[in-house]
Amino acid sequence: xxxxxxxxxxxxxIFLLLMMVSLSxxxxxxxxxxxxxxxxxxxxxxxxxxxxxxxxxxxxxxxxMFFHDCFIRGCDASVLLDSTPGNRxxxxxxxxxxxxxxxxxxxxxxxxxxxxPHTVSCADIISIAARDVVAMTGGPYWNVLxxxxxxxxxxxxxxxxxxxxxxxxxxxxxxxxxxxxGVKDLVALSGGHSLGFSHCSSFEARLRNFSSAHDTDPSMxxxxxxxxxxxxxxxxxxxxxxxxxxxxxxxxxxxxxKRILAAKGVFGSDQAxxxxxxxxxIVEAFAEDQSLFFREFAASMVKLGNVGVIENGEVRLKxxxxx
Ligand code: HEM
Ligand SMILES: *[C@@H]1O[C@H](CO)[C@@H](O)[C@H](O)[C@H]1NC(C)=O
Ligand SMILES: *[C@@H]1O[C@H](CO)[C@@H](O)[C@H](O)[C@H]1NC(C)=O
Ligand SMILES: *[C@@H]1O[C@H](CO)[C@@H](O)[C@H](O)[C@H]1NC(C)=O
Ligand SMILES: *[C@@H]1O[C@H](CO)[C@@H](O)[C@H](O)[C@H]1NC(C)=O
Numbered sequence: 001x002x003x004x005x006x007x008x009x010x011x012x013x014i015f016l017l018l019m020m021v022s023l024s025x026x027x028x029x030x031x032x033x034x035x036x037x038x039x040x041x042x043x044x045x046x047x048x049x050x051x052x053x054x055x056x057x058x059x060x061x062x063x064x065m066f067f068h069d070c071f072i073r074g075c076d077a078s079v080l081l082d083s084t085p086g087n088r089x090x091x092x093x094x095x096x097x098x099x100x101x102x103x104x105x106x107x108x109x110x111x112x113x114x115x116x117p118h119t120v121s122c123a124d125i126i127s128i129a130a131r132d133v134v135a136m137t138g139g140p141y142w143n144v145l146x147x148x149x150x151x152x153x154x155x156x157x158x159x160x161x162x163x164x165x166x167x168x169x170x171x172x173x174x175x176x177x178x179x180x181x182g183v184k185d186l187v188a189l190s191g192g193h194s195l196g197f198s199h200c201s202s203f204e205a206r207l208r209n210f211s212s213a214h215d216t217d218p219s220m221x222x223x224x225x226x227x228x229x230x231x232x233x234x235x236x237x238x239x240x241x242x243x244x245x246x247x248x249x250x251x252x253x254x255x256x257x258k259r260i261l262a263a264k265g266v267f268g269s270d271q272a273x274x275x276x277x278x279x280x281x282i283v284e285a286f287a288e289d290q291s292l293f294f295r296e297f298a299a300s301m302v303k304l305g306n307v308g309v310i311e312n313g314e315v316r317l318k319x320x321x322x323x
Contacts, residue, residue, distance in 0.1 A: 027311055028145035032124075037116035041144075044125055045132045047108040051101070052136065056250055059133035060196025061101040066130035067192060067304070068099055069123065071179060072158050074308015076151030077122035080105060080319040083156075093156030095164075098199065102320075105129065109319050122319035123148035127305045134301075137195060139252030140294035142302060149313030152322045165202045165267035169276035172269055179307045185300040187273055187282040191293060193266070194256040196249055199242040200232035203266050207232060219271045221263035228266075257287035 033040045052058040069079040072090055080102060083089040091099065105125055112120045124146045135141040163175040176186050206217035207229050216225045231241055245266050246256045256270075260283055265271035273279040286293035314323050 027309055028147045028306065030143045030145055032146035033116075033120060037112070037119045039115055040112060040120050040124075041128055043111050043115060044108045044128045045136075047111060048104060048129050048132045049136060051104040051107070052133065055101070057197070058101050058104055059137050059250070061099060062104060062126070062129045062133045063192050063195055065099050065101070065105075066126050067189070068159075068162065069126050070304050070307045071162055073151055073153065074310060075123050075127060075148055075305055076308065076310050076313060077126060077148075077316065077319060078151045078154040080122055080126070081154035081322065082320045084321075087154070088156035089154040090156060090159050091154075093159035095159065095162075105319050109316075113317065118315055118317065121148050121150045121313075121315045123150050123309075123313075125319070131301065133195075134252050134297075137250060137252040139194075140298040142298035145302060145305060148305075148309050149311060150316045150319075150322075151310060151313050163269065165198075165269050166205065167269045167272070169272050169279055172272070173278070179304075181300070181303060181307070183278055184282060184296060185303055187279050187286065188293065188296040188300040189304060190270060190273060191254070191256050191286065191297050193245040193270060194248070194252050194254070196245050197242055198245055198266055199239065200236060201239075203228070203243070203268070204232050204234075206268055208234065217268065217271075219263060219268075219275055220265075224264045254286055254290040254293045257283050257293065261287050 048058070048062065065079060066075075068090070069075055069077060072078060079090050079099065081089045081091075083092050091102075105122065108125050108129070109120075109122060112125070124144075127148065128144050128146070131142060131144050161175075163172055167175065172186055173183060176182070176189075181189075206220055207225060209215060210217045216222070228243055231243055243266055246259055248255045256265075259265060260270055260274045263271065263274075265274070273283050286296070317323055
């Protein structure tokens, strides 16, 4: 968007206007806990680091947790609330969203409550942990804006609003536009699939009886499809089988985009990014230039962390239950 400044506006006025625009959005602040809990980020990174050392699945799970939290009701830790007798919460929702490692957030929260009681929100813990797992697996580092409050509502039925791995680019763009994010954010954030694992159920529709014209999704490399069919037999006795999302699934890098170029994206929604003119050139740029990907990923994670931030929530004492 090109802004042509009328001559009557001085540079100072323009700066002021720009500041007001950014201030009106920024309830969040990089220095939010500087006075009230200066050791907050250290406590969180230590907890996340120790947990990841004991269980290498932790980084991917915490990164995915952040995405889910922010996409449903905004970044308000609604994903952490347990179901209660009267209410089925997001974490028990259909489609079963298979996010785990909640204990890591619980551990960090327990330590934070001892160090600075009733200060650090669970939503901020998730967003700091998501940055930490990316940095500790080789990805970029960024300053996390803080000051989110925790929500009081979590509804299983709302997980239907997560984008599905079968989405095409139009559907993906619509889904993220509802959260104020753009096409570049979509391609950059999809790079989160540089970490982690998927169960067969999330991609097996691409492998057999795909459409009336194609038995296998034609956008998938033939040998890759064959290897996935072996990993996901039909019928499948083991619900835990699946595929790593890229060939370096415990290192955060741009290999995800290189695999998409090679028709080896695991989800239809990953591979679709290469089949659409609106996203293809961004995939190519990130495959070619890892430092560009890192910069854009960090910037998009900050934007994702701003989605639906609430001011009238609470700081939960335990992340699994409202106060
Ligand atoms: C754009 C739309 C997206 C779709 C359709 C999507 C879909 C999925 C699906 C289906 C899974 C596998 C679930 C399973 O079978 O266990 C998954 C895993 C994962 N997603 Fe996404 N996702 C999207 C965006 C994101 C974003 C924005 C991030 C983070 C920035 C992210 C991070 C992850 C990670 C790290 C995993 C692996 C989790 C693990 O290993 O436990 N995803 N995603
Ligand atoms: C490190 O993690 C392990 C496994 O999660 C846990 O048993 C242990 O108490 C942790 N240690 C610290 C210092 O947090
Ligand atoms: C989700 O998974 C959990 C644990 O495997 C299970 O208890 C729950 O019933 C599942 N929920 C749905 C909606 O499938
Ligand atoms: C994307 O999917 C929707 C819903 O299935 C469909 O209506 C639309 O035509 C598709 N768009 C493209 C560009 O394939
Ligand atoms: C493939 O799909 C068609 C139409 O949806 C269905 O009639 C047929 O039974 C399916 N075949 C297999 C082997 O699942």
